[in-house]
Amino acid sequence: MINALNLALLALFSFALLVPGAAFLVAPKGETVLSSEPTPFPSLKSIVLPSPEGRKSLSSAIFDRSSVKYNAISLRNSLSYSVLGAIESSEVVSGSPGWLFYKPEFERWGCSRRATLDDELARAETILDMIEAAKANVTFVSAPNKASIESSRLAGSAARYAPCYFDFESDFRASLSRYPATVVIDHAQALEALGGDAQRYYYMDTHWTPMGGYAAIAQLRASLPDALSGSIPAIESQEPAMRRTDLGNIMLRFRSQEPSVNLVLEPTASPESGAGVLIVHDSFYGIVAPQLKSAFPSATLSKLNGRAPPDADTLRKFDHIIIESVERQFLARMNLSWTRPDSLTFGWGSPLGDHILDQSQLLAEQCNWDEAVNIIEDKQSHALVRGMEFISSSAVRSTADPRIMFRLPPAQGRLVCLEAEFSHPTKTRTQLYFERDTPGDGRSMFAEPQSVFRLVQPGRSRISWVIPQSALGRMARFDPVQDGDFELNSLRYAYGPDF
């Protein structure tokens, strides 16, 4: 009997050691672990050469392709979830029983990133201020994080992340609420209105359910009646169905019973509804794209994920541009620099940033420039010239970091426009800073996040802006060029029509 047990143990030992390798040799094309390409096989030469690099990658190359590894990860996650009642990986963390959350949601808004987040929020506010002031045809839409709406489910492992997350989330939400719906729509309002009993988000997916998405579309339509007319399709039925979810997929093979909404998808709105409207969206509007298309048949939908955002020519073709982004990416997308074709950014220097500034310039032309005030000469403006010297009435020699600081005029219930006209021999960046909200904290009066910039081509440039209300009566700083000599023809402000 002891021998039989010993043999059985040896058989198990042999089986455990042989199966993973054998599975690769016999059936290498199983379900693999990675969604991206697995590690490439090293060449025979790199395996044999003294340097261990080639041999190091061999293990990953073999086992990334092995279905046994896939099953091992799946088994480990399943055991953790069913035995320990909780799970946590680099991307997923469990909350109340049955609920999974996307971990980067918490990490992006973590305590350690607070200073960065404050800067990101300030930059976003500057963009939104400029949209509001320019009455630009651009509306940003925030699709709330699952954690923001389903906060009561943040128990267990996920609860550890809650304090820092909600600390920033309340500031973010308060910031969005300052803007009219033509500038920002926060779908948190629509989802919260559904009440906690409704299943607004999937259990094991980062996205809202069709029910949540439906409420969001209704809010979108109500917020932009000029751009989006017509009614939205009704919900016909809602039945639970087994489905694979994104977080479940990350944990491998987690399926769950989730609500599946059956909508009446026939266009109930007029075929023209949404004409001239571009809706740039991520996977949140993507998951309700059929409903969205049904509600606004003439709207153009452009999905962001993994693709380049629309270019300047595309943006100019539309009467109204709606940019939808999940809350966790909302600030990031306004703060990333435009460095590569697939950059998901809408900040200054991007086509959308230039589009907003174009709209600002367009509106600024309506200001009364016949009664414009020359800022350099105006005593009320308290202009201070730094980093440059005038060598004639308009020619300027830069010494270092040329800039003009001045006080913007008070609001007086009317638009205030600013205009600069200057010439420069090289391509440069012209930048306008607004005074920071918290002066006296030891930091500079002006900071990058509270600035507007655009790239300008060599030659003569005339740029004008409608100044946001929040900046009026306060200090501003204008950097005509980054460096080099230039000619400053004018820097002036003028009042426009009433707000």
Added chain:
Amino acid sequence: MVFSEPIFLFMFLPLSLAVILALTGRGHSLAILVFSLVFYYWTSGLLTLLLAGSIFFNWFVGLRLDQCRNKRWLQFGIAMNVLVLGTFKYAIFFASNIDGIFGSALSPHLRWIILPIGISFYTFQCISYLMDIWRRDAEPENNLIVFGAYLSFFPQLIAGPIVRFKTVIADYHAPKVSLENATAGAARFSHGLFKKVVVADSSGIIADACFALSAGDLTTGAAWLGALAYTVQIYFDFSAYSDMAIGLASVCGIRMDENFNRPYTSSTLTEFWRRWHISLSTWFRDYLYIPLGGNRKGQFATYRNLIVVFFVTGLWHGAAWTFVLWGLYHGAFLILERVTLGRAAGAIEARFARFVYLLPVVIFGWVLFRAESLQQALEFYQAMLVLSVPINWSLAETVTASTSPLILFGFYIGLLSLFAPKHAPLGVQLTQVRTLAGAMARFGYAGIVLIVGAVYALSSDFSPFLYFRF
């Protein structure tokens, strides 16, 4: 290649065991030698030549030493081994210190030196081999292949135990391959795999997160958690490697002595060192402490010898002052035990001594061992003892993020070892039983830990053993 890496577990190991077990006589040793050199070459490349050179040199010197009985061969052999170890392991350290004192620039010229994995282990085996021949405790090995198989045996090549030639050479000539040995070895290997991938790696994640904190973020809670997690990690990591090595050797028909015997259940540090890294502590006892005079030449000489031995023990673990201080710290406590308790120090069986004395001393020692610098060790001590910071049990975000349920599960298993009764039939004992009930228990236990270990190994990222760097 490490034991918990999939390519070792599921490719190299089945193939090598199949070939080694299929061959008998010299073929058995030849297969061990070939697979061991491949195993070493996999990670170390051309440094395998150093290992091969060491095999040949020590085999040759061993023969000459036995033939000539001239002490100069012994001195030459030991000097060459120490020279190689000193060059590859300590040259940069000594040069950096000289640079620091005299403002010279020696160390940049030595950046080409790469520390060969396992050099401390196989060099110590070589030295003990030569000394045993000189002392006539062992006969030299005539067959180069058998000697090569002994010195390079892959299960213990890179992280020990330090196996004495005289204790195992008979098994290389006549391997005791049997069903019982193979089963016990497989169970022991599975036990080690579980300890490594479930307990040590989990605790390591927590320890790494705590030790990565800046001084400003280091709270009392994080410092204690980091120290505890490392205490668990280093024991489970190192003893797991020993378990796997002993297990694989047993499968191959070679019996190795134990390297750990529940060190955290000790009551005194004297007892701790009889249970921790036994192959190293007995090596130092036999080849350094006793030759220095041991405890036969009076109290002062005994204390001096202890300090010398633990200075070298610290240095053996790594070329850094933190390791040296760690060694001296242990040496100082051993002297303290001798001063206060005399020879009874090793025999004390006080039930709570480990909680009020041994574990705090060991845990504080591990902080020094783990810290990247003396400055970091000091910061940890200040936080742990609430010396310069107010008491604060909260944990930084990065530490909290590292404490997932699965990781905590592994860490808690390890923590239990600190509280486990000294003679509880757990772990290794479960792999060594001979009764029917014991065989059933072993089958159940080994089956579970093997499957869990294999699943973890397959689904985890690469994680080298800590003792590779020593």
